[in-house]
Amino acid sequence: MIATPLISLFLLLPTLALGGHNDRMDVRSHARQRNHVRAAALQESESHLLRREFNEAVEHKMARKLAKKGMAFAKRKADGSQCRPRNATIPTTLSRSVTSTATSTVISSTAPSSSVVTSTTDAATTTSSTEQQQITASSTEQQASSTSTADNSGATGQALVSNPTSYSGHTPNGNKAGVSAGDALSWLSGKLGWWYDWSATPSGSCGNAVAVPMIWGGGTADSDDASRLTAFKDLSYVPQYIIGFEEPDCPAGSGSAGLDVETAISIWNQYVVPKGEAGSILVGPSMCKQAAESGWLGPFMAGVTRKPDIMNIHVNKNSAAGINADIDHYYNTYGLPIWVTEFACVDDSTGFIPCTDQSEIDSFIHTAVDIFESDSRIAGYAYSNGYGLGDVWPMVSNGQLTASGQTYLSALSKYH
Incomplete structure (x- = not known):
């Protein structure tokens, strides 16, 4: 009589042992499982802009956790020496001075073809320190050239009196x-x-x-x-x-x-x-x-x-x-x-x-x-x-x- 219960208990031990390794977080809803799979797939993509479009990517979860602790977050594939804390703004002179570098236009894969999503932050953030120095120098030269041109045109306007109001x-x-x-x-x-x-x-x-x-x-x-x-x-x-x-x-x-x-x-x-x-x-x-x-x-x-x-x-x-x-x-x-x-x-x-x-x-x-x-x-x-x-x-x-x-x-x- 005693042997039968012992035998049943013995048979249950493997099941109990496996149950100890299970995590309740793995019991996800279908929606969470689908999001998890999409996040994993997008993380393997070479496009950092596409990774940004998915709000449940792991890096964003990490960012939220670190933000609560007051820590800065550097996005992956970026130069950490040039990254900024979350919610910090990019200097406006950068995006204005070199539009082709600081602004990227991406066609949303989920929106109609006529919808255009403009991302300034990603392209600007992935600009290296050297590139930013070049941009700054170029912007300074453009401003100097513009100022010089304005000065010269002013001087020319005073000297070339042969161009008054039309007569x-x-x-x-x-x-x-x-x-x-x-x-x-x-x-x-x-x-x-x-x-x-x-x-x-x-x-x-x-x-x-x-x-x-x-x-x-x-x-x-x-x-x-x-x-x-x-x-x-x-x-x-x-x-x-x-x-x-x-x-x-x-x-x-x-x-x-x-x-x-x-x-x-x-x-x-x-x-x-x-x-x-x-x-x-x-x-x-x-x-x-x-x-x-x-x-x-x-x-x-x-x-x-x-x-x-x-x-x-x-x-x-x-x-x-x-x-x-x-x-x-x-x-x-x-x-x-x-x-x-x-x-x-x-x-x-x-x-x-x-x-x-x-x-x-x-x-x-x-x-x-x-x-x-x-x-x-x-x-x-x-x-x-x-x-x-x-x-x-x-x-x-x-x-x-x-x-x-x-x-x-x-x-x-x-x-x-």
Whole structure:
């Protein structure tokens, strides 16, 4: 009777021994078992970004435990010397300075294909110490370069006065090119935006080019001056543009108006200003002494009741430097857009000596047109086709276009 219970107890001993090795934690729900398997599989993945996506990975459990004890946690496959405590932020300069290194874009495997998950922390955390030093240096160089560029552009903006606010509204038909006198108009049709012939009623036609009237002098400069002034007074319409006095700073009788400042102010206020008030764009008087204007223009500008909208200059030079010197003087002094109502090849270093060498003239014409077309301070320019410029410079001779005229036409054809 005793043997039977003993035998049964003996048979149960192996089962009891095995039960001692079992852990209640191994009795998991199906959900926990599935998560455990997924975590193990993801831990074997080479992508640290995919491991991050799974919230039940072992490393995160470890992180939570260590965080409760106030300890820092270094993610696996990261440089421990560069890791950060949990919840610490990455310096914003790092992610901004090198976007391609500090920002990784991962398509979520569980989201639709259009869903994009951006991870900055992982890519930044896995950046080595050396790489971060390179990034910092690169960022510093970029900032220095940016600062240097800004400084240079500021300096350039002060030095390059040839790029002011656009003066396109002061350019007839949007075309700067013009000519003085009407004898070459038939060859220049389609190339010009405007023209004039020193009179109040320009005679001739050049397609759509604007014919600009002029108030030449005070009525006493020569035998024709009184009729010119009367013709201007009799204008019954409001011209789009009006050109002011012809070289009033030089003595009358040599192609200049020879007008004193007080008389010029009086005539301007009485006959020109009303046109300006009615809508005409006013082009100021020209100075025969070019940049050496000898104090005539300043008092005139201060005395008139309505100042010119456009500065009027003559350029009688034989080099690019001479052209630019005149432009710089008038723009820097008065700050207005400029019409060059006469330009010609002249050596004015010791007087007024017109150029006579055709190759020199041809070169000067191309140089002048290129400067005028590219300089935004210039709203208009006109080839001087008047008298006193020698036999080679005029555009027309014996009813034919001269070599100089052909050169001007060629220079214009590059732009119009």
